[in-house]
């Protein structure tokens with residue numbers, strides 16, 4: 524099987540089975556002995572198609588006599604794969620992109636070969652005539668097609684951000700995130716980890732503010748990283764690492780992480796506690812709790828106890844027991860579009876209203892577990908203020924025993940932007956995922 528066929532299978536799972544792109548892709552890459560070159564190309568094809576889907580479908584609509592919705596999934600994906608290569612990958616000769624899709628159609632959707640060939644050849648002849656909405660006459664339509672985000676999402680963004688910022692944000696959402704890893708200082712020092720990675724041929728840069736955070740440079744295959752298998756490093760975005768830092772757990776603290784799977788922040792906190800103390804790591808899904816246990820085991824962490832527990836329910840046995848509580852709430856995920864581009868097409872405007880009441884409920888319950896003098900951190904991976912500052916404002920209205928810490932001031936050297944009490948990271952400014960963080964102290 525070659526890279527294009529692998530990409531076809533992954534994109535089919537995303538399109539038809541609603542799979543997450545990263546999970547479907549990792550599964551395909553793990554299962555089969557693809558060459559390093561094919562792995563890279565397949566990843567590029569999967570993300571490239573999903574990132575540019577509205578633009579690509581706009582092209583198909585212009586050249587197809589059949590409505591997009593009526594085209595069967597394999598045919599549609601083969602068209603998308605070829606058009607992505609033709610429009611975005613200079614290194615691929617257009618004829619190769621067309622031929623490969625037509626050849627694959629003979630296996631996956633035999634009756635469509637002529638249809639695919641016709642559309643692609645026609646498009647190649649008229650590439651210069653592809654129409655996109657006029658930026659001046661239809662700004663939202665223009666952004667929607669150019670940066671492949673649904674119109675409703677852009678309209679929402681334009682309520683919160685100015686047009687220049689919005690454009691930069693949409694552009695950044697289609698860019699590949701850098702590869703950040705956290706050194707597991709329970710097993711190896713940062714200096715030793717850097718040396719070990721260098722010796723294996725990886726160039727790394729240490730983060731200026733998070734000493735255990737490294738960026739791995741270049742297009743390297745993750746699966747080659749021995750350090751990853753041995754639990755010496757853990758893949759984690761710097762924005763996510765910042766949350767563990769802001770919780771700031773100490774040795775022998777009792778910490779509760781109410782929405783913890785797959786455990787990125789839980790395991791970081793255990794590391795910051797030097798593997799001493801207690802962490803209860805909760806989530807509503809059993810299979811996700813298993814991921815935390817697997818990660819903790821690989822990292823040599825012993826202080827995490829996983830529990831299946833719904834954050835909407837108040838656990839009376841934990842009232843005022845914890846030194847620190849983290850609510851890394853379920854959210855719309857609008858800050859991690861770079862990692863899961865399908866989020867753009869799956870979310871609906873009403874999802875956001877629905878999720879804010881869940882966030883507030885989980886936060887209110889979690890706030891009960893904090894000891895007087897203890898702290899509560901609320902974070903999300905979204906840039907939508909309704910899920911962030913508005914949830915905190917509402918919480919503070921109802922919870923006078925809490926006071927917000929001005930973390931924007933504490934981290935102002937590290938995080939450019941106009942932060943007040945809270946921190947909002949943006950992919951277009953901070954080159955991290957779009958995390959929101961608020962820290963609250965319970966009065967004594």
Ligand SMILES: C[S@@+](CC[C@H](N)C(=O)[O-])C[C@H]1O[C@@H](n2cnc3c(N)ncnc32)[C@H](O)[C@@H]1O
Nearest residue numbers: 782783784785786787788806807833834851853
């Ligand atoms: C943003 S993710 C957490 C990421 C995690 N903190 C990390 O750093 O790896 C949110 C988690 O909340 C969980 N979740 C969703 N609804 C929940 C609920 N009602 N109670 C507890 N957890 C919930 C989801 O399963 C998901 O794993």
